[in-house]
Amino acid sequence: MAEIRFERVRKSFKDVLVIKEISLTIRDGEFFTFLGPSGCGKSTILNMIAGLEPVTGGRIYFDQDLVNDLSPKERDVAMVFQSYALYPHMTVYENMAFPLRMKRIDRERIDREVKRTAAILGLEGLLQRKPKELSGGQRQRVALGRAIIRRPRVFLMDEPLSNLDARLRVEMRAELKRLHRELKTTVVYVTHDQAEAMGLSERIAVLHRGEIQQCGSPLQIYSRPRNTFVAGFIGSPSMNFFEAEVISRSPLRLRRDGVVFEPPVTAAPEAETLLVGIRPEDVTLSVEETGIRAVVDIVEMEGPVLWVDVRWGETRLKAKASVGEGISPGETVHLRMPVERLHLFDPGTGLRL
Ligand SMILES: Nc1ncnc2c1ncn2[C@@H]1O[C@H](COP(=O)(O)OP(=O)(O)OP(=O)(O)O)[C@@H](O)[C@H]1O
Numbered sequence: 001m002a003e004i005r006f007e008r009v010r011k012s013f014k015d016v017l018v019i020k021e022i023s024l025t026i027r028d029g030e031f032f033t034f035l036g037p038s039g040c041g042k043s044t045i046l047n048m049i050a051g052l053e054p055v056t057g058g059r060i061y062f063d064q065d066l067v068n069d070l071s072p073k074e075r076d077v078a079m080v081f082q083s084y085a086l087y088p089h090m091t092v093y094e095n096m097a098f099p100l101r102m103k104r105i106d107r108e109r110i111d112r113e114v115k116r117t118a119a120i121l122g123l124e125g126l127l128q129r130k131p132k133e134l135s136g137g138q139r140q141r142v143a144l145g146r147a148i149i150r151r152p153r154v155f156l157m158d159e160p161l162s163n164l165d166a167r168l169r170v171e172m173r174a175e176l177k178r179l180h181r182e183l184k185t186t187v188v189y190v191t192h193d194q195a196e197a198m199g200l201s202e203r204i205a206v207l208h209r210g211e212i213q214q215c216g217s218p219l220q221i222y223s224r225p226r227n228t229f230v231a232g233f234i235g236s237p238s239m240n241f242f243e244a245e246v247i248s249r250s251p252l253r254l255r256r257d258g259v260v261f262e263p264p265v266t267a268a269p270e271a272e273t274l275l276v277g278i279r280p281e282d283v284t285l286s287v288e289e290t291g292i293r294a295v296v297d298i299v300e301m302e303g304p305v306l307w308v309d310v311r312w313g314e315t316r317l318k319a320k321a322s323v324g325e326g327i328s329p330g331e332t333v334h335l336r337m338p339v340e341r342l343h344l345f346d347p348g349t350g351l352r353l
């Protein structure tokens with residue numbers, strides 16, 4: 001097991017800087033996720049940890065050891081890729097035994113380890129099958145088995161669930177979590193799927209254009225996003241944003257389309273407008289004739305929840321209601337937006353106030 005420390009790590013391909021400068025510590029035994037949109041540099045970071053890509057500047061340590069110049073083999077990491085290439089001509093047993101054979105471990109011990117690993121992953125009945133005789137989720141488990149059987153210092157996982165259908169993905173998420181609890185090995189995980197990151201991770205680093213936007217627990221990132229990028233990227237459906245006019249500074253009073261808000265904030269910048277964010281789940285439709293009068297545009301059902309697009313004046317928002325409230329397009333409703341749930345951002349910098 002290992003702690004992984006980045007000290008001012010940079011990466012360029014030719015003269016294009018794709019990782020600006022990263023300094024952070026992934027704790028020993030932690031489930032840590034790099035989350036961000038396509039092209040933000042997630043795989044590049046993982047490849048630098050694995051030793052598959054050299055760093056352009058800075059240092060990477062595993063515990064006290066500087067690993068910059070160590071080969072992937074010397075770093076003792078196991079990587080699970082998005083396309084979990086199993087050897088098609090080998091059985092499940094042989095696929096899992098392969099990394100140990102490479103290490104010239106004796107037959108009996110290999111047999112013990114394969115059986116132990118198969119038991120952890122629920123693959124006992126499948127050991128004599130070939131990959132083509134397995135479902136996607138079972139193949140994914142074999143790929144994980146092949147990684148964990150070596151008991152590496154660190155697991156690196158690059159979107160390992162993206163080939164699975166939605167239901168299997170959720171199932172495998174739970175398995176990964178259980179596996180991490182049992183093995184207690186440091187996991188560095190990469191995904192563009194915020195729900196997956198939120199469900200799996202102890203901490204998340206949100207990446208955008210090669211820079212860490214925020215690093216923290218899922219709850220911290222969800223409840224106090226540091227800037228508009230994180231605020232918009234985390235949560236589904238995405239956070240609503242609207243500009244509001246500052247009509248008084250202390251106490252802070254904002255106005256949008258005739259509605260006045262008094263958010264509990266002490267320090268407001270010298271700006272004429274602020275950017276206000278509120279999550280759809282924090283905007284509720286009330287049956288009483290109180291709150292903001294708005295008109296319903298679109299109603300979408302998602303399980304027991306209705307996501308309702310509403311507008312008042314020029315302002316459009318997504319709000320939450322429950323199935324059974326019988327809301328239909330064109331109807332007039334009343335919105336409740338608790339002021340403590342408003343997120344305020346500087347419209348110039350995009351930073352949280
Ligand atoms: N070998 C390379 N040579 C040049 N540019 C590269 C190379 N590998 C990656 N890049 C560029 O570096 C940036 C980061 O790529 P990376 O693969 O790390 O993104 P990612 O976050 O993993 O994206 P995705 O979610 O699509 O897998 C991209 O702009 C990509 O085009």
Ligand SMILES: [Mg+2]
Nearest residue numbers: 042043044158
């Ligand atoms: Mg990638």
